Amino acid sequence: MSHDLLDKFFLPRFENDILGELGDQARLNIDGARLAFSTDSFVVDPIFFPGGNIGDLAVNGTVNDLAVGGAVPLYLSAGFIIEEGFPMEDLHRILLSMEQTMHRAGVMVVTGDTKVVNKGSADKIFINTTGIGRLPEEVDLSPAHIRPGDKVLLSGSIGDHGIAILSGREGFALENPVQTDSAPLHGLVQTLLEGAPGQIRVMRDPTRGGVATSLNEFAQAANKAIRIDGKTLPVQPAVESACEILGLDPLYVANEGKLLAIVAPESADAVLALMRGHEYGKEAAIIGEVLDEETARVSLRTGLGAETIIDMLPGEQLPRIC
Amino acid sequence: MKYLSEFRDPVIARKILDRLHRVTTREWVIMEVCGGQTHSIIKHGIDQVIPAGIRLVHGPGCPVCVTPLEMIDQALAIAARPEVIFCSFGDMLRVPGSRKDLFTVKSEGGDVRIVYSPLEAVKIARANPEREVVFFAVGFETTAPANAMAVYQAKREGLTNFSLLVSHVTVPGALRALLTSPSNQVQAYLSAGHVNTVMGYHEYEPIAEEYQVPIVVTGFEPVDILEGILEAVTMLEQGEYGVRNRYARSVRRDGNTRSQEIIHRVFDLTDRKWRGMGTIPQSGYVLRPEYRAYDASVKFAVGEITARESDRCISGLVLQGLKRPNQCPAFGTECSPETPLGATMVSSEGACAAYYRYQRFTEREPYA
Numbered sequence: 001m002s003h004d005l006l007d008k009f010f011l012p013r014f015e016n017d018i019l020g021e022l023g024d025q026a027r028l029n030i031d032g033a034r035l036a037f038s039t040d041s042f043v044v045d046p047i048f049f050p051g052g053n054i055g056d057l058a059v060n061g062t063v064n065d066l067a068v069g070g071a072v073p074l075y076l077s078a079g080f081i082i083e084e085g086f087p088m089e090d091l092h093r094i095l096l097s098m099e100q101t102m103h104r105a106g107v108m109v110v111t112g113d114t115k116v117v118n119k120g121s122a123d124k125i126f127i128n129t130t131g132i133g134r135l136p137e138e139v140d141l142s143p144a145h146i147r148p149g150d151k152v153l154l155s156g157s158i159g160d161h162g163i164a165i166l167s168g169r170e171g172f173a174l175e176n177p178v179q180t181d182s183a184p185l186h187g188l189v190q191t192l193l194e195g196a197p198g199q200i201r202v203m204r205d206p207t208r209g210g211v212a213t214s215l216n217e218f219a220q221a222a223n224k225a226i227r228i229d230g231k232t233l234p235v236q237p238a239v240e241s242a243c244e245i246l247g248l249d250p251l252y253v254a255n256e257g258k259l260l261a262i263v264a265p266e267s268a269d270a271v272l273a274l275m276r277g278h279e280y281g282k283e284a285a286i287i288g289e290v291l292d293e294e295t296a297r298v299s300l301r302t303g304l305g306a307e308t309i310i311d312m313l314p315g316e317q318l319p320r321i322c
Numbered sequence: 323m324k325y326l327s328e329f330r331d332p333v334i335a336r337k338i339l340d341r342l343h344r345v346t347t348r349e350w351v352i353m354e355v356c357g358g359q360t361h362s363i364i365k366h367g368i369d370q371v372i373p374a375g376i377r378l379v380h381g382p383g384c385p386v387c388v389t390p391l392e393m394i395d396q397a398l399a400i401a402a403r404p405e406v407i408f409c410s411f412g413d414m415l416r417v418p419g420s421r422k423d424l425f426t427v428k429s430e431g432g433d434v435r436i437v438y439s440p441l442e443a444v445k446i447a448r449a450n451p452e453r454e455v456v457f458f459a460v461g462f463e464t465t466a467p468a469n470a471m472a473v474y475q476a477k478r479e480g481l482t483n484f485s486l487l488v489s490h491v492t493v494p495g496a497l498r499a500l501l502t503s504p505s506n507q508v509q510a511y512l513s514a515g516h517v518n519t520v521m522g523y524h525e526y527e528p529i530a531e532e533y534q535v536p537i538v539v540t541g542f543e544p545v546d547i548l549e550g551i552l553e554a555v556t557m558l559e560q561g562e563y564g565v566r567n568r569y570a571r572s573v574r575r576d577g578n579t580r581s582q583e584i585i586h587r588v589f590d591l592t593d594r595k596w597r598g599m600g601t602i603p604q605s606g607y608v609l610r611p612e613y614r615a616y617d618a619s620v621k622f623a624v625g626e627i628t629a630r631e632s633d634r635c636i637s638g639l640v641l642q643g644l645k646r647p648n649q650c651p652a653f654g655t656e657c658s659p660e661t662p663l664g665a666t667m668v669s670s671e672g673a674c675a676a677y678y679r680y681q682r683f684t685e686r687e688p689y690a
Binding site: 246302306311313 | 366369670671678679
C-alpha cells in the first residue's frame with residue numbers, strides 16, 4: 001500500500017537521482033564531503049511500551065537509518081507535534097529517554113521545533129527526527145553489490161519490538177512482557193565495516209514489515225533470489241508463543257535494534273564472529289544465502305525440508321480470530 | 323517454550339513421515355477441517371513431503387471465509403452509524419463486503435476498533451455510556467465461550483449500550499453437510515483440535531458411525547498434523563472408522579464443560595448460512611430469546627440486508643474441498659490479497675491466501 005503511494009504520488013513529483021536510490025538514507029556529496037541524510041516520523045501507539053517509549057525510538061530510528069548505510073551519525077533535528085492537554089510528566093519522561101539515548105548513540109539534537117495542536121488534531125504526541133551523518137570515503141553499500149552465494153546475516157532475535165508494542169496495548173496482557181529491542185546500531189555497523197572492509201554488500205535494519213520485508217526489498221533491488229533456513233532463525237520463545245496466539249508470523253514483525261547484512265561468502269564466519277562479539281549482536285546467526293537465480297524472490301526452507309515463499313505483505317498483519 | 327518447539331521438531335516429524343510412507347499403499351483423500359491447519363500445512367510445506375498419493379483438501383474451518391457476504395454488509399451498515407463504536411477481531415477488517423470493507427468505513431469516519439477479546443468491547447461500552455458498542459461475534463465454537471461471557475456480563479451489569487452481531491458457526495452440522503453431499507470425495511477428516519478442546523469429540527462419534535469415516539482430532543503444529551494424517555491413513559488402510567484423539571495434550575472426550583455451559587446459557591443452535599455453502603441445518607448459534615436485546619441485527623434492524631456473491635469467485639468449491647485455490651482462473655491474477663474477490667483470499671487462514679502467500683511459485687516436489 002505505501003509502496004503504491006510512493007510510486008504513484010511522491011516519486012513522480014520529487015524525482016531526482018539521489019531520491020531515486022530509495023535507500024534508508026540519501027547519500028550526499030557536498031564540496032567533497034560525503035554525507036548521509038535521513039528523516040523519519042514516529043507515531044507509535046502506545047507511546048510507552050515494555051522497554052522503551054516513542055522518545056528513544058525516535059532517536060534510534062533515525063540513527064539506525066543513517067547507520068545501515070555505513071554512516072557515522074552526528075547531528076539530529078527533532079520536531080514535536082503535541083496534542084493539547086498532553087501530560088507534562090509524560091513529555092518529561094519521553095525527553096529524558098531521548099536524552100539518554102542520544103548520549104548512548106553519541107549524537108546531538110542541534111535544531112528542533114514544537115507545535116501544540118487542538119485536542120483531537122493529533123494523537124497525544126508525534127515526533128519527527130532528521131539526521132546527518134558522515135559517510136567514510138571507502139564505504140559503498142548497495143543491493144547492487146549482492147552476488148550469488150552471499151550469506152544473509154542477522155544480528156539477533158526477530159519480532160521483539162512489534163510484540164512489545166502489542167503487549168503495551170490496552171487489553172492485551174502477556175504474562176511475561178517482551179521488551180523492545182530498540183537500540184542504536186551504528187557501533188555494531190562500524191565494528192563490522194572496520195573489521196571486514198569491503199566484505200559487506202548491503203545492510204538494513206528490518207523495522208516495519210520485519211525481516212521478510214527487508215529481504216524482499218533486497219531481492220527486488222538486486223533481482224536475485226534469496227533463501228533462508230527456518231531452522232536458523234533466532235526467535236525468542238515468548239515472541240514465538242505470542243505470535244502463535246495472535247496468528248502473526250515473526251518474520252513480518254517489526255524490530256528496532258536488529259541488523260540484517262548480506263556478506264561475501266568467504267567472510268561470513270568472520271563477520272558473524274564480529275557481530276557476536278558486540279553487545280547488540282550476541283545472538284547473531286547466518287540465516288540464509290543468495291541463490292544463483294535472476295528472480296526477485298525470497299523463499300524459506302522449512303524444518304520439514306519443504307520450500308515456501310516469503311512474500312511482501314499487502315498491508316499490516318492482522319491478528320486472527322481463533 | 324519447549325512445548326511449542328517439540329511439536330515443530332524436524333527429527334520427530336521426519337520419523338512420522340517415514341512411518342506414513344511405509345503404511346501408505348494407495349491413494350487417499352483427507353480433509354483438514356480447520357483453516358489454522360490449512361495455514362500450517364502450507365506454511366511448513368507438509369503437502370510437499372507426504373506421500374504423493376495422499377491428497378489433502380482444505381475444509382470450511384475458516385470463520386472469516388464462511389461468514390456470508392450479507393453479514394459483512396450488515397456489519398458495514400452498523401459500523402457506519404455515528405453513534406456506534408464497532409469492535410472486531412483484526413482479520414475481519416479487510417474482508418470485502420458488496421461494495422467496501424470495514425477499513426474503508428473506518429477511513430470514512432466510522433469508529434471501527436480492533437480488539438483482542440469481546441470482553442474488551444464490554445469495557446469500551448462501560449466507558450462510553452453515550453455510545454452504542456457492537457462486537458462482531460464471528461467464529462466457531464472456539465470463540466463462542468468468550469462471546470457468550472461478554473453478553474452474560476453485559477446483561478448482569480445492566481449495560482444497555484452493548485450488543486453482538488452474531489455470525490457463529492459450528493462444526494458438526496457442516497461435517498454432516500459435507501458428508502451427505504453427492505460430490506463428496508473426502509475419505510477421512512482431521513478435526514479441528516481447538517474446537518474439540520472446547521466441545522470435546524463425543525458429538526463426532528455418531529457422525530463417524532453413521533457415515534463410516536475416520537475422524538481424527540488433530541492439533542496445529544507440524545508434528546501434530548503429521549500424527550493426525552498418519553492415524554487417518556492407518557485407519558483407512560485397515561478399513562477402520564470412528565473418532566480417534568491425536569491431540570490428547572489439549573482435548574478430552576467431554577471437552578471443557580464450563581465453557582459449554584456458558585455457550586448454552588446464552589446461545590441456541592440454529593440453521594446458518596455459510597458463505598459458499600448455503601444454509602446448513604443446525605450449524606450455528608443465535609442469541610437465546612432472553613438475550614435478544616443484545617442482538618445487534620435486531621437492535622439496528624439490519625436483518626433484511628441481502629447480497630450477491632461475485633460470480634468469478636470459486637471459494638464455495640474451495641471451502642467444500644472440491645477445488646484447490648490454484649485451480650481458480652482468477653487466482654493470483656484478478657484475485658490476490660491486495661484485491662481479493664472472496665474471503666478465502668483475505669484471512670491468513672483462508673486456503674487461497676495461504677496458497678498465495680507461501681506456495682504461489684512452488685511445484686510439488688517428490689519426497690526425498
